[in-house]
Amino acid sequence: VSIRSKYILSLLLLTGFCLAVYILLAKSVFEKDKRRSVLESSRQVTELLADSLQHFILSTDNDKATVSDTMKTLQGLINYSDTLGMRFSNEDGGTFLASGTKALSKDSQFPQAMANALAQKVVSAAENSETVHTINFENENYLVAAKNLQTSGLALQDLRVFTIIPEAKALHGLQILYLKSMQYFCLVVCLVLAVAFFMAHSLLGNLDKIMLGAHQISKGNFDYRLKVRSKDEFGEVANSFQHMSEEIQRLVLESAEKARMKNELNTAQAVHEILFPAIGFKNSSLQIEGLYRSASECGGDWWYYFEHPTGLYVLICDATGHGASAAMITAAAKAAIHLAKRDVTLSLAKLSEAFNYALYQTAQGKILMTGFLIQILPDQSVLFVNASHEPPLIIENQDIRFVMEPVSPRFGQAPDSMYHISPLENMLGKTLLLYTDGITSQKNNDGRELGDRRFNNFIHAQKIQSCDLQKFNQNAFQFVDSFRENISQQDDLTLVTIRFSSHSS
Amino acid sequence: MKQAIVVDANANNRSTLMHQLSQCEFSSTFQFKTLSEAHNKLLGLTLFSGVLLCTIDGENPAVADFLRYSRAKHPNLCFIAIVDSLSLTQMRSLIGLGIDHVLLRPFNVSQLLEKVKAAQSFRNQVLSDTHQKSDNDTFEAPFERITDHYYKISLRGTLVEHAELPTLPLNLGSITLFVDCDHLIGINSIGIRSWILWFKQLESQGVQHFEFDNLRPPILQQTSFVQGFIPKNSVVNSFFLYYWCETLQEEKEFKIVYGKNYGTTQMRLPQYQIEMRGDQKCLFAIHESAKKLLRFFKGTIEIISPRET
Numbered sequence: 023v024s025i026r027s028k029y030i031l032s033l034l035l036l037t038g039f040c041l042a043v044y045i046l047l048a049k050s051v052f053e054k055d056k057r058r059s060v061l062e063s064s065r066q067v068t069e070l071l072a073d074s075l076q077h078f079i080l081s082t083d084n085d086k087a088t089v090s091d092t093m094k095t096l097q098g099l100i101n102y103s104d105t106l107g108m109r110f111s112n113e114d115g116g117t118f119l120a121s122g123t124k125a126l127s128k129d130s131q132f133p134q135a136m137a138n139a140l141a142q143k144v145v146s147a148a149e150n151s152e153t154v155h156t157i158n159f160e161n162e163n164y165l166v167a168a169k170n171l172q173t174s175g176l177a178l179q180d181l182r183v184f185t186i187i188p189e190a191k192a193l194h195g196l197q198i199l200y201l202k203s204m205q206y207f208c209l210v211v212c213l214v215l216a217v218a219f220f221m222a223h224s225l226l227g228n229l230d231k232i233m234l235g236a237h238q239i240s241k242g243n244f245d246y247r248l249k250v251r252s253k254d255e256f257g258e259v260a261n262s263f264q265h266m267s268e269e270i271q272r273l274v275l276e277s278a279e280k281a282r283m284k285n286e287l288n289t290a291q292a293v294h295e296i297l298f299p300a301i302g303f304k305n306s307s308l309q310i311e312g313l314y315r316s317a318s319e320c321g322g323d324w325w326y327y328f329e330h331p332t333g334l335y336v337l338i339c340d341a342t343g344h345g346a347s348a349a350m351i352t353a354a355a356k357a358a359i360h361l362a363k364r365d366v367t368l369s370l371a372k373l374s375e376a377f378n379y380a381l382y383q384t385a386q387g388k389i390l391m392t393g394f395l396i397q398i399l400p401d402q403s404v405l406f407v408n409a410s411h412e413p414p415l416i417i418e419n420q421d422i423r424f425v426m427e428p429v430s431p432r433f434g435q436a437p438d439s440m441y442h443i444s445p446l447e448n449m450l451g452k453t454l455l456l457y458t459d460g461i462t463s464q465k466n467n468d469g470r471e472l473g474d475r476r477f478n479n480f481i482h483a484q485k486i487q488s489c490d491l492q493k494f495n496q497n498a499f500q501f502v503d504s505f506r507e508n509i510s511q512q513d514d515l516t517l518v519t520i521r522f523s524s525h526s527s
Numbered sequence: 528m529k530q531a532i533v534v535d536a537n538a539n540n541r542s543t544l545m546h547q548l549s550q551c552e553f554s555s556t557f558q559f560k561t562l563s564e565a566h567n568k569l570l571g572l573t574l575f576s577g578v579l580l581c582t583i584d585g586e587n588p589a590v591a592d593f594l595r596y597s598r599a600k601h602p603n604l605c606f607i608a609i610v611d612s613l614s615l616t617q618m619r620s621l622i623g624l625g626i627d628h629v630l631l632r633p634f635n636v637s638q639l640l641e642k643v644k645a646a647q648s649f650r651n652q653v654l655s656d657t658h659q660k661s662d663n664d665t666f667e668a669p670f671e672r673i674t675d676h677y678y679k680i681s682l683r684g685t686l687v688e689h690a691e692l693p694t695l696p697l698n699l700g701s702i703t704l705f706v707d708c709d710h711l712i713g714i715n716s717i718g719i720r721s722w723i724l725w726f727k728q729l730e731s732q733g734v735q736h737f738e739f740d741n742l743r744p745p746i747l748q749q750t751s752f753v754q755g756f757i758p759k760n761s762v763v764n765s766f767f768l769y770y771w772c773e774t775l776q777e778e779k780e781f782k783i784v785y786g787k788n789y790g791t792t793q794m795r796l797p798q799y800q801i802e803m804r805g806d807q808k809c810l811f812a813i814h815e816s817a818k819k820l821l822r823f824f825k826g827t828i829e830i831i832s833p834r835e836t
Contacts, residue, residue: 343688412752
């Protein structure tokens with residue numbers, strides 16, 4: 023059921039109800055008050071005429087005038103009246119009744135005999151009272167009101183004036199008033215209905231337009247424009263609706279764009295993941311395990327290892343910033359590594375220079391990369407280059423120390439940077455821990471950094487010399503997660519653990 | 528309301544300065560022979576919104592204590608040091624004391640007024656930053672000229688991607704720039720890149736020497752391991768280290784000062800004993816892991832291992 027139908031139905035019901043109530047109330051009031059008002063009118067008319075007659079009688083010279091003269095004069099007066107009648111007694115105690123013939127006949131053709139008969143009945147009804155009475159005469163009701171006149175000292179005795187009027191005639195005016203009021207009420211109701219229908223059409227028309235707009239938008243037609251020109255609340259609703267439609271369109275486009283970017287980032291993430299070694303490395307004298315987790319879809323941390331006739335190379339890097347741009351640099355870095363390892367005379371120096379050159383040419387010094395590169399020679403001796411990277415940790419039993427010196431420039435800073443190649447101490451039986459600063463710089467709810475002291479304490483507790491390295495790396499990340507609590511991961515995390523056996527192969 | 532306190536042991540100097548101040552429309556001026564007299568006066572005042580003009584002759588450890596206590600009671604206090612000459616060592620010492628400005632003798636009334644205005648402006652800036660800043664991470668770098676040869680910049684917040692280092696006036700000349708890092712609480716890899724490029728630009732503008740003060744551990748770490756983070760011809764005057772108490776399992780920051788805790792020859796960093804309730808003494812020592820932060824000071828700082836104590 024449409025709102026329009028509901029509105030019209032409720033309007034009609036309301037109108038019908040009002041009409042019914044009005045008719046009932048009017049009828050009730052009319053029935054209740056009409057008799058009282060008519061009787062009151064009759065009584066007042068009687069009093070008015072009685073007062074006039076009284077005045078006339080008092081002004082008459084009683085000594086000279088005879089009863090018959092006075093009576094004739096009164097009869098004359100009464101004949102001019104529509105409703106008057108009179109009863110009096112003469113000196114002999116006889117009763118004389120006079121009445122206006124017009125009063126008893128609507129068409130003034132009322133027979134004198136019938137008038138007299140009616141007058142006789144009136145007199146007997148009003149004999150003892152001055153109130154108004156209803157009498158029935160030949161199946162017709164008449165209203166009778168009477169009033170005594172002061173006749174002391176007059177020849178006329180017991181003079182009484184009365185009025186008589188057919189009830190139908192007296193109520194005729196009120197009946198007309200009642201019918202007229204009903205006509206006017208119906209006219210007003212019709213006008214109200216007409217205005218209400220017009221307003222409903224106007225308001226519901228705007229609502230129809232908004233509904234049509236909503237329907238169009240629900241079908242995905244966001245270009246649909248509402249044509250509501252009114253400046254009322256409907257206009258405002260239409261404007262808001264229009265704005266909402268445009269915002270939805272914008273958000274849909276944005277969402278589509280985000281979804282596209284998300285897909286691209288997922289692709290980048292998938293590509294970035296294949297930059298990392300799929301599995302760790304293990305032989306009789308060495309085990310390497312690495313773990314990486316980016317702060318977003320992809321990041322700027324990278325670790326890698328590869329075997330080469332000149333030794334086993336392991337590297338960990340951290341590009342400036344994180345996210346897709348940093349990940350792109352790591353791709354360039356891996357390409358540089360693969361190009362460099364084609365050289366059968368590869369050395370750490372050559373690798374560092376090639377790495378630096380490729381990064382500089384790729385990013386033009388805008389994105390740099392810290393890195394720690396190591397070359398494990400077949401005799402298990404180790405060479406390293408530290409390109410401004412977080413110093414790795416050497417763990418020997420319960421002793422933990424940093425690899426402090428020397429420090430070289432970051433990769434990609436300048437095309438001709440020089441890198442210090444240094445030997446690492448004898449690593450047999452020791453563990454080397456390479457990591458990026460995302461681990462130690464992670465903050466917690468209090469704004470405190472995890473820091474080296476906490477990280478070192480964690481390493482102490484793990485007994486790294488004997489534990490499973492994969493498990494150790496996972497525990498380290500869990501340790502960072504438990505430290506940061508509700509704070510999001512702020513930087514990429516990378517941890518590479520290299521355990522050297524206590525004997526060389 | 529402009530109020531001034533003059534501290535100078537020399538009566539002639541005091542009367543000259545008081546005469547000059549009388550031409551600068553100060554509402555009230557006070558003169559004292561010694562810092563302790565001025566200190567007593569300031570402690571007695573409920574509100575002091577003015578300048579303290581103090582002659583600094585040589586090293587005076589009392590000045591640092593005086594400033595610390597007076598500033599705590601009167602945050603509006605502007606401190607102007609009056610000196611006869613200003614060497615780099617003196618300037619280093621004055622910056623370490625936390626002075627707002629330096630006035631070189633001889634000076635005239637307009638120079639005095641200029642310094643007072645500059646010191647008050649700087650103090651107002653510090654106060655408004657202290658009161659209004661709710662986000663400590665927002666990076667700011669207010670810059671001021673102390674003399675023709677000495678400039679000072681205060682770095683605050685976290686230097687990250689969107690932080691902008693200020694552009695200094697071109698052709699600064701051969702100047703020494705004091706870099707106060709007391710409120711620089713963090714830096715990321717992009718911030719490091721911006722930092723290095725900015726200092727290179729300053730060097731090309733004529734800054735010949737940098738003096739770093741109050742390096743916090745996150746910055747100190749970069750100092751140690753990012754090559755070129757601290758420009759050549761730089762001195763680190765002071766830095767903070769985290770000390771660790773095994774008994775309390777608590778970490779505290781202590782300030783390490785050049786010339787006091789380390790210098791040109793190797794010095795051992797102090798360990799701090801703090802008395803607790805019940806005559807218990809807790810030892811705060813440097814953790815082994817702090818060694819990596821001190822790589823920049825290799826050869827000048829020796830860390831006492833907690834196991835040695």
